[in-house]
Amino acid sequence: MRTSPLTPRRALAALATVAVLVPLAACGNDGSGKGDSAGKGDSTELTVLAAASLTDVFKTAGKEYEKEHPGTKVTFSFAGSQELAAQVKQGAPADALVTADTRTMDGLKAETGKPVVIARNRLVIATGEGNPEKVKSLKDLTDSGLKVVLAAPEVPVGRYSKQVLDAQKLKVEPVSRETNVRAVLSKVELGEADAGIVYRTDAATAPGKVDAVDIPDSQNALASYPAATLKQSSHANRAADFVKWLRSDKAQKLLREAGFQKP
Structure with a gap:
């Protein structure tokens, strides 16, 4: 079979075809992730x-x-x-x-x-190891001689803390208001605060560093x-x-x- 010579016009047509097919091949995964079914070896x-x-x-x-x-x-x-x-x-x-x-x-x-x-999750009162200030309840946090740290009210744990304190008609003046629960926990761990309200699960991450004083469910908040x-x-x-x-x-x-x- 005789083949026709590749004229300039045919060469341009071939390149145009390739230019169309390459993007179409890439459409198997358009980068949107809407159908991100990757094959073996993909990550x-x-x-x-x-x-x-x-x-x-x-x-x-x-x-x-x-x-x-x-x-x-x-x-x-x-x-x-x-x-x-x-x-x-x-x-x-x-x-x-x-x-x-x-x-x-x-x-x-x-x-x-x-x-x-x-x-x-539930709230607890975190204190220094051994609970040196003998904190037993939410009411103890109102002691003006106690350095209490809370999360800011914009933070969920701060909002929950305000909720439980308000429900008991307790006014607590914290020495600082933190941007997240781990910052509250850290203040207590480092001795920069005597007590703070954190989630039960956070207090559990610092065994030997903080004690957790339970808050009764009737006075607590469910996160x-x-x-x-x-x-x-x-x-x-x-x-x-x-x-x-x-x-x-x-x-x-x-x-x-x-x-x-x-x-």
Whole structure:
């Protein structure tokens, strides 16, 4: 069979065909993550914004998730829920969000998928090891000679703290108001405060450094932790899978072991 010589016109036509086919081939994954079903050897990094009180348990949970999902790496960014909400509204690149209250999550309906509660928590009074000031109840925090630290009211744990104190008609003047629960815990650990209100799970992360004084359930607040995908995610399917996994038996077992309550 005789072949026609490659004229300049035919050469240009061939190049045009290639230019069309290459983008179409790339459309198997358009970068939006809406259908991010990667093949073997592909890897995905999920960025999860999470409340500071989840720091320890989520580091463990992230490793377990990666074991169950080869090729997926989970990176966490921990902060107070109000800080995380600000990051989301500013368009920070992330795939999922977990806050320490439903109020913060509800304020982000335009930016998130449908949230699901993955855990609950309670408050305790954290004191120095051995409870040197003999703090026994919320009322003791009103002692003007006691250095008390609380989270700012914009922070979920700060709002919960105000809620329980107001319910008992107790007025506490803190020496400082912190931006997240771990900052409150740190002040007590370092001896910069005699007591502070934190989540039960946070006090449990500092054995030998702080004591936890229980607050009766009738005087306590129940904190809920909702998780949701972010609409700006580049890996929507995998982000949804991670949020769903947080309700799995394995993830729930890790949360129970860390002291969190059932959803």
